[in-house]
Amino acid sequence: MTFNGIKQMASETKLPLHEAALVAELSETGNNPEETRAQLGEFLRVILEESEKQYGKVQETLTGLTGTNAKKVYDRGVLYHSPFTHVAIVASLSICESNASMGRVVACPTAGASGVIPGVFYALAKENEIPFDHLLPGYILASAIGNVIATKATLAGAAGGCQAEIGSAAAMAAGALAYLSGGDAEMVDSAAALVLKSLLGLVCDPVGGFVEVPCVKRNAIAVTAAISAAELALSGVSSVIPFDETVDAMRRIGRTLPMELRETGLGGLATTPTAKKAVDRILTRFQKS
Amino acid sequence: MSLLDVGGPVMIGPSSSHTLGALRIGRFGNYFLGKTPDKAEFFLHQSFGQTYMGHGTDRALLGGVMGFGDADRAVKNAFALALSRGLDFSFQQEDLGEVHPNTVKMLLYDGAMPQEIWASSVGAGMIRIIKINGVDCDLSGAYPTLILVNKDTPRALGMILEKIDANVANLYLRRINKLLAKALTIVELDSDLTLRSLLEIKSLSVIQEAYYVKSLSAPIQGKGGEGR
Ligand code: SF4
Numbered sequence: 001m002t003f004n005g006i007k008q009m010a011s012e013t014k015l016p017l018h019e020a021a022l023v024a025e026l027s028e029t030g031n032n033p034e035e036t037r038a039q040l041g042e043f044l045r046v047i048l049e050e051s052e053k054q055y056g057k058v059q060e061t062l063t064g065l066t067g068t069n070a071k072k073v074y075d076r077g078v079l080y081h082s083p084f085t086h087v088a089i090v091a092s093l094s095i096c097e098s099n100a101s102m103g104r105v106v107a108c109p110t111a112g113a114s115g116v117i118p119g120v121f122y123a124l125a126k127e128n129e130i131p132f133d134h135l136l137p138g139y140i141l142a143s144a145i146g147n148v149i150a151t152k153a154t155l156a157g158a159a160g161g162c163q164a165e166i167g168s169a170a171a172m173a174a175g176a177l178a179y180l181s182g183g184d185a186e187m188v189d190s191a192a193a194l195v196l197k198s199l200l201g202l203v204c205d206p207v208g209g210f211v212e213v214p215c216v217k218r219n220a221i222a223v224t225a226a227i228s229a230a231e232l233a234l235s236g237v238s239s240v241i242p243f244d245e246t247v248d249a250m251r252r253i254g255r256t257l258p259m260e261l262r263e264t265g266l267g268g269l270a271t272t273p274t275a276k277k278a279v280d281r282i283l284t285r286f287q288k289s
Numbered sequence: 290m291s292l293l294d295v296g297g298p299v300m301i302g303p304s305s306s307h308t309l310g311a312l313r314i315g316r317f318g319n320y321f322l323g324k325t326p327d328k329a330e331f332f333l334h335q336s337f338g339q340t341y342m343g344h345g346t347d348r349a350l351l352g353g354v355m356g357f358g359d360a361d362r363a364v365k366n367a368f369a370l371a372l373s374r375g376l377d378f379s380f381q382q383e384d385l386g387e388v389h390p391n392t393v394k395m396l397l398y399d400g401a402m403p404q405e406i407w408a409s410s411v412g413a414g415m416i417r418i419i420k421i422n423g424v425d426c427d428l429s430g431a432y433p434t435l436i437l438v439n440k441d442t443p444r445a446l447g448m449i450l451e452k453i454d455a456n457v458a459n460l461y462l463r464r465i466n467k468l469l470a471k472a473l474t475i476v477e478l479d480s481d482l483t484l485r486s487l488l489e490i491k492s493l494s495v496i497q498e499a500y501y502v503k504s505l506s507a508p509i510q511g512k513g514g515e516g517r
Contacts, residue, residue: 021292029291036292043297046360062303063343099302102345102365107414108296111305143296150290156412158306208342209336211303286342 001028002005003148003192003243007185017185018137021144037140041132043106044139047095048132050104051122054094061100063282065207066216068095073220076132085227092119092223096216100154109146109155109168111246112211115219116169117142120177120226130180138176143193145175148244153251157204158263160254166218167199167250170226171243175225177230186238193239193246200246201253205268208279214269290414299360300414301352306391307337307344310410312364313505315353317418317430318397318406320502323353328377328398336390337410346379350393354378358509359414388419417504424473426461430505433478435490438465438498441472445495452493454486455479471497 009019055075070093178191260267389409407420
């Protein structure tokens with residue numbers, strides 16, 4: 001599946017973009033469009049439910065390195081961002097901190113990057129009061145954008161670095177937001193491409209190998225990047241490099257990343273003095289328990 | 290990949306390889322025994338052994354052994370729930386040799402003799418069962434599996450295969466005790482066996498023990514602890 005392929009099918013059949021993605025899915029996997037729609041709807045329902053439930057809460061995470069950030073941002077309230085972006089940031093932190101404390105998440109596209117999509121969708125539901133049935137086409141399209149990346153490159157941090165996890169999540173969220181705001185196929189393409197271009201090269205360097213630092217806060221920052229990219233695209237700013245080619249570039253970059261920067265905890269932030277001290281502290285605490 | 294692989298699944302965090310995969314490995318053990326064991330011993334290799342507490346791998350394995358589903362919130366309280374259900378458990382690190390870094394050896398007791406299962410979590414929540422009671426295999430857990438201890442006599446395998454009314458996907462077998470002429474046969478099936486077929490296999494004179502492990506993607510009956 002390529003994004004160009006989906007766009008082309010949509011223009012030939014006059015189907016909306018997300019319906020074209022369901023047809024492409026049918027021809028590639030044999031999955032029935034109505035069943036796919038219903039199952040993706042279930043995932044989206046869990047995302048909205050969990051976002052509501054965990055919103056702004058303190059969590060007791062496995063390592064204790066995160067867990068209070070969602071509440072801090074929630075308590076402080078809006079500073080510079082719009083209420084929409086504020087809600088998106090809080091929801092994103094909430095889901096990631098819940099994930100780190102063995103809460104229920106939807107691994108869209110992965111567990112580590114599971115906060116970006118909830119950020120955008122929960123803000124649309126909460127702030128803009130978009131009903132579920134109107135959100136679902138965006139979720140279908142987000143999954144299709146992720147599937148383009150999975151087909152052409154990878155969604156795994158261990159294979160392609162964090163650009164493949166959080167970079168992909170941001171591209172999916174930006175594309176969906178542009179789509180749900182009435183953007184056409186070119187705007188969706190640009191929104192996804194613009195944010196992915198900004199996150200290209202992002203390495204996977206979690207402290208101790210645990211999905212907490214930098215993952216949790218990286219999700220929250222990535223949501224704001226996704227919203228910015230959608231805002232640019234919807235204003236008519238187009239990405240010089242189209243989305244499909246950006247994904248190809250991401251694959252090539254991922255291939256050249258050394259093993260140390262692909263989820264091994266052997267490079268980047270994971271090898272800073274503070275990270276090493278934190279890991280020692282965590283391991284001693286575990287040994288005592 | 291399909292849209293559904295990208296848009297989901299619903300799972301208990303934090304990691305699809307270290308938590309979801311571990312939960313599914315444990316659940317394979319539960320389905321094998323057909324119940325929660327009295328005692329479970331886990332031996333964790335390399336990456337599993339080094340990071341299991343920070344990923345909740347231990348609770349996920351234990352929750353799986355109690356039969357919890359992929360998105361069951363009860364996994365988080367697996368230690369307490371195991372204690373309240375009389376499930377004795379232990380975790381230790383062990384070098385299991387030339388296997389995937391995320392590999393665990395489980396000894397599951399229902400009575401005096403344990404069942405020994407080796408399994409690896411190979412990414413994105415997918416698992417491989419690589420050894421059962423000393424017999425090397427390569428099962429995904431996605432299909433129903435028949436595990437038999439049978440007499441190692443001529444025609445035994447033929448008699449067994451004749452009674453199987455589902456398509457055989459893969460077959461693994463090995464003699465486990467030459468003196469007692471015992472063999473272990475593992476049959477991975479494309480679809481479920483009928484009850485009649487299973488009963489007929491169990492009543493064969495060459496069969497000493499028979500275990501029917503349902504698919505890990507089969508719907509889960511009942512709730513693990515607190516519900517979904
Ligand atoms: S740093 Fe690695 S583990 Fe953390 S979110 Fe990014 S890819 Fe996932």
